Amino acid sequence: MLFYNLIIRDLKLAFYSSTNFLLAASFLILILVLIPFVFNASPDSFTLLFSGFIWIAIALSILLTLDRVFNSDYEDGNLEIILISQFPIELIVCAKFISHWISNCIPIIIAIPIAGLLFNISLSDNLYIVVNIIAGSPGMVFIGAAISALTLGSKRASLYKTIIVIPLYIPFMIFGVNQESSLVLLGLSMISFIFSLFTSTYSLHLYAE
Amino acid sequence: MLFYNLIIRDLKLAFYSSTNFLLAASFLILILVLIPFVFNASPDSFTLLFSGFIWIAIALSILLTLDRVFNSDYEDGNLEIILISQFPIELIVCAKFISHWISNCIPIIIAIPIAGLLFNISLSDNLYIVVNIIAGSPGMVFIGAAISALTLGSKRASLYKTIIVIPLYIPFMIFGVNQESSLVLLGLSMISFIFSLFTSTYSLHLYAE
Amino acid sequence: MTNKLEINDLECIRNEKSIFQNLTFKVESSQTILITGKNGSGKTSLLRIIAGFIVNYKGEILFNSKKINDFNKLIADFKFVGQKNSLKENLTVQQNIELWQYLYQTTIDIDQITGPLNIKSFLDKDVSSLSDGQRKRVSLSRLTISQSKVWLLDEPLVYLDADKVKLLGSLIDKHNKDGGMTIYSSNTKNNLDYNKLINMDNYALL
Amino acid sequence: MTNKLEINDLECIRNEKSIFQNLTFKVESSQTILITGKNGSGKTSLLRIIAGFIVNYKGEILFNSKKINDFNKLIADFKFVGQKNSLKENLTVQQNIELWQYLYQTTIDIDQITGPLNIKSFLDKDVSSLSDGQRKRVSLSRLTISQSKVWLLDEPLVYLDADKVKLLGSLIDKHNKDGGMTIYSSNTKNNLDYNKLINMDNYALL
Amino acid sequence: MYLKIPNHFINIIQAWIPILSLLTLATFSVGLYFALFNSPPDYLQGDSMRIMYVHVPAAWFALASYSFLSFSCIAWFVFRNPNFNLFAKSIAPIGAVFTIIALVTGSIWGKPTWGTWWAWDARLTSMLVLFFLYAAYIMTWQAIANKELAAKISATLGIIGFINIPIIKFSVDWWNTLHQPATISKLSAPSIHISMLTPLMIMTFAYLLFLITLFLIRFKIEILEQKISRAKNI
Ligand code: HEM
Numbered sequence A, B: 001m002l003f004y005n006l007i008i009r010d011l012k013l014a015f016y017s018s019t020n021f022l023l024a025a026s027f028l029i030l031i032l033v034l035i036p037f038v039f040n041a042s043p044d045s046f047t048l049l050f051s052g053f054i055w056i057a058i059a060l061s062i063l064l065t066l067d068r069v070f071n072s073d074y075e076d077g078n079l080e081i082i083l084i085s086q087f088p089i090e091l092i093v094c095a096k097f098i099s100h101w102i103s104n105c106i107p108i109i110i111a112i113p114i115a116g117l118l119f120n121i122s123l124s125d126n127l128y129i130v131v132n133i134i135a136g137s138p139g140m141v142f143i144g145a146a147i148s149a150l151t152l153g154s155k156r157a158s159l160y161k162t163i164i165v166i167p168l169y170i171p172f173m174i175f176g177v178n179q180e181s182s183l184v185l186l187g188l189s190m191i192s193f194i195f196s197l198f199t200s201t202y203s204l205h206l207y208a209e
Numbered sequence C, D: 001m002t003n004k005l006e007i008n009d010l011e012c013i014r015n016e017k018s019i020f021q022n023l024t025f026k027v028e029s030s031q032t033i034l035i036t037g038k039n040g041s042g043k044t045s046l047l048r049i050i051a052g053f054i055v056n057y058k059g060e061i062l063f064n065s066k067k068i069n070d071f072n073k074l075i076a077d078f079k080f081v082g083q084k085n086s087l088k089e090n091l092t093v094q095q096n097i098e099l100w101q102y103l104y105q106t107t108i109d110i111d112q113i114t115g116p117l118n119i120k121s122f123l124d125k126d127v128s129s130l131s132d133g134q135r136k137r138v139s140l141s142r143l144t145i146s147q148s149k150v151w152l153l154d155e156p157l158v159y160l161d162a163d164k165v166k167l168l169g170s171l172i173d174k175h176n177k178d179g180g181m182t183i184y185s186s187n188t189k190n191n192l193d194y195n196k197l198i199n200m201d202n203y204a205l206l
Numbered sequence E: 001m002y003l004k005i006p007n008h009f010i011n012i013i014q015a016w017i018p019i020l021s022l023l024t025l026a027t028f029s030v031g032l033y034f035a036l037f038n039s040p041p042d043y044l045q046g047d048s049m050r051i052m053y054v055h056v057p058a059a060w061f062a063l064a065s066y067s068f069l070s071f072s073c074i075a076w077f078v079f080r081n082p083n084f085n086l087f088a089k090s091i092a093p094i095g096a097v098f099t100i101i102a103l104v105t106g107s108i109w110g111k112p113t114w115g116t117w118w119a120w121d122a123r124l125t126s127m128l129v130l131f132f133l134y135a136a137y138i139m140t141w142q143a144i145a146n147k148e149l150a151a152k153i154s155a156t157l158g159i160i161g162f163i164n165i166p167i168i169k170f171s172v173d174w175w176n177t178l179h180q181p182a183t184i185s186k187l188s189a190p191s192i193h194i195s196m197l198t199p200l201m202i203m204t205f206a207y208l209l210f211l212i213t214l215f216l217i218r219f220k221i222e223i224l225e226q227k228i229s230r231a232k233n234i
């Protein structure tokens, strides 16, 4: 039950550091609120923009909370005690991935149908979006986490991290707005899982010094 | 020349902590690059979406770098020594506003015409966008900085900050995409300057404890 | 000219709780005051009140018979070095010093800054790759930049080895000889001379 | 059963520079080792090598005659407390302890954690509103969670007042009596008993 | 500097709560009877307009609660009497609930009248933002552990959010929106028939009683909580 404990620990942390679950969902809605103001378009075209914006919102909410994955533990020294606990680093990294996905993406996924209602999205379209997000968002979380592990020690530059991460998100975006691509997204997520696992494990070793 | 020195100090800091000037501009371009992928729209409608996206990009780049304004100085104790330097807090806050705007928005403003080229935006449209951004972005920086000062001590929640800031950005967005509203934007910026100055000064006093 | 700092019947309140009360003492030019006391007795709080950070107190603090208000002009006469070392971890020591110079408006010679605590040898290292004692020394070197009359040092001896404690001692002596005064807190059996000792346990409401 | 930790001809390299070399010593169950030395002589580095954080070293480290590799299973036998206090500033002490309990897989009674260093009274305060010494005590309380045979303490006495140093002393004594061993670094004229002293200045290449 | 509320005041509140609860229930019964049975259907909208009796008072009190919150915050800054902060803290969740009621009933009403659950016009959006402002205010109290600090920060936030209130109120006049412009709450004579006005007024009164009851309950809890935390401190 070691692994499970580690996830619970991270979820507790996310929960303690303010009611994050609600925050993530409100963030989605607020980003969507911007659309009608920024695009002088007819309500019909909102529907067109909707799934694109959902993807942008999810990308942003991941980017904005990347610090929570490794950085905060690194800065206050908790990473050290996690690293010399009896867990293998790979497992630690997996647990971090999973808990971050749960605390960040699940609330958004739950909020999507509600948001869809506000934008008059049909139920089936909504379903497609949710399925795609479920398939693709884990990969985005993994990649984001890996890059933030890689840049742990670099000068405090959230933009810098962002600029490396965004290009890696483009494939997800491309397939994400395409309703038939859930399987591709799942594949992408799996590939990024492997890539991110190695990158993160390696980086954590480095920064433990 | 006290004031000037403080600005230089912040700009140096921004520059030392990675070449931020380039980063901010690349961020804009990257966000714009996402559009064609995310929205299955015809190239014509890109033009329509362009100014909206510019505003969203600028809002995001401000949101993503808010930590640099007060947070990093607060955490490492530099805020303390700034606060008991001979400067009045109001001036300190102004300097922070200005330097953050310079290091964050100027590069974006310079990058806009280039980006416009990529999207076939007419020169006059481009000009309007730039003028609006110049008028409105300072206000957005001020508000963002004020809210981040206000939430300095709250649990590490970048999302939480974002949720307070976004609603306050809506007026800027509304007028920003409207070509004739530069004066309104300038007014908004001025109002937010006064509001932000007070809020920030007050918050810094509080957190100096 | 001699300066004088008076603390009259001070009471400190943090988070709605009174930490200490009835504290009265006086410091004059060329004096060093040592503040000791149990953990949580309010040493740091006292120093931060004098520095002007904490404004929620009762009683009076007078500097040269003028009342100290929070963050006003007088404050430039104070310099506070505490546990937060005011260093940017990812910049080099030199860059950090440069940032301070802008803040304090001086173009003082770098040797005068690096000399007293002997930090010259790691001037171009990143702060993040310094040892704890080295970091503390860099942080304390800020004292040498610009003149300020009152030095407020919260546990300055922590992490320093015996030699470096002596260096700090002579830095303080020099400051005091030039008409300055120093108030520092410490809990160790330390090696710095002092003129007056204030034991916070006598005032704390633990 | 007694445990044994052997350091053979250790050389530490940081940032391509050799910090110390030819360091050899042995620790057995129930022993306390004090590490002293000038700032930058490598005290912290030594402890972090033993803990398994720094892998760039030459020489051998054997625990019960088994070689220690980085972050392997053995490592659970070590506990390191350093300058970074491993506390979440914005959570309460209780919440922090709870997070540790998940990490160390124990449901040990809270009194056993808060008792030894007397932190019970600020259990539901935010860490950010603790004094430096209180924070250090909370950080050191992590030692009481779960058994580990080797305690590696980097400057544990810093910020502690005399009473609390004694409390830490008895905590270490109890640990050693139960077959544990303790290696700690310090620069102050401290009050903790030790069986062996290692002066890093003899090995450092400053 | 602390509470000047004597213990017997809490007892008075305690005594009023059941009375007010009963009154609320009674007024709601009367109001709902009028609203559902004893008032004519609208000639355009038919029976669906009966939602008005639920929607309009909820919307009014959502705005009123936030105004009350902001003014309490201002009063707190001026007089530094902690009771004002307790007022604000007590009203916030209630206002948030009223906002949700207005949003939900508005949406339900919107379907038959505008043909859509939701539209992105200024009134509706700014009302949504109001909900987030309430949420931000409530969260601030939780996010900052230091009570003194939390009081100051949340009060600042409560004041900042007030900008939104005139925006909600006048959005219908400033921008062309789907939403009804002021018909009842105009300064001049209301342009609504008396047969509809009566039930609306009764419902409004019922909402007011409801609000006061909830407020007193919350206020009592806040006082007791503060007493507990101070007892812990000493
Ligand atoms: C989610 C959708 C809706 C929201 C957020 C909303 C919000 C509000 C708000 C904030 C007010 C109070 C304004 C004030 O005091 O001036 C209000 C009043 C009112 N609403 Fe709505 N509303 C919604 C939908 C509707 C619909 C569909 C109708 C009917 C077609 C409607 C009819 C009214 C009327 C008649 C008033 C009273 C106006 C007055 O003050 O005289 N609302 N609504």
Ligand SMILES: Nc1ncnc2c1ncn2[C@@H]1O[C@H](COP(=O)(O)OP(=O)(O)OP(=O)(O)O)[C@@H](O)[C@H]1O
Residues within 6 Å of the ligand: A209, C128, C129, C130, C131, C132, C133, C134, C159, C161, D014, D015, D019, D037, D038, D039, D040, D041, D042, D043, D044, D045, D046, D187
């Ligand atoms: N992260 C790092 N990267 C590179 N070099 C480092 C790093 N940390 C420390 N050093 C260097 O290694 C040397 C030894 O550092 P260490 O922290 O072990 O010293 P120490 O004996 O603990 O000193 P102190 O008494 O100041 O704590 C120092 O010269 C320091 O500059």
Ligand SMILES: Nc1ncnc2c1ncn2[C@@H]1O[C@H](COP(=O)(O)OP(=O)(O)OP(=O)(O)O)[C@@H](O)[C@H]1O
Residues within 6 Å of the ligand: B209, C014, C015, C019, C037, C038, C039, C040, C041, C042, C043, C044, C045, C046, C187, D128, D129, D130, D131, D132, D133, D134, D159, E146
């Ligand atoms: N930011 C804060 N907010 C609220 N209370 C605080 C804060 N910082 C410290 N306190 C409380 O004030 C009291 C005094 O703290 P202070 O830091 O002044 O003690 P100290 O004498 O410096 O102790 P130490 O020797 O541990 O450094 C402690 O009980 C502490 O819990």
Ligand SMILES: [Mg+2]
Residues within 6 Å of the ligand: C043, C044, C045, C154, D131, D132, D133
């Ligand atoms: Mg202290």
Ligand SMILES: [Mg+2]
Residues within 6 Å of the ligand: C131, C132, C133, D043, D044, D045, D154
């Ligand atoms: Mg060390």
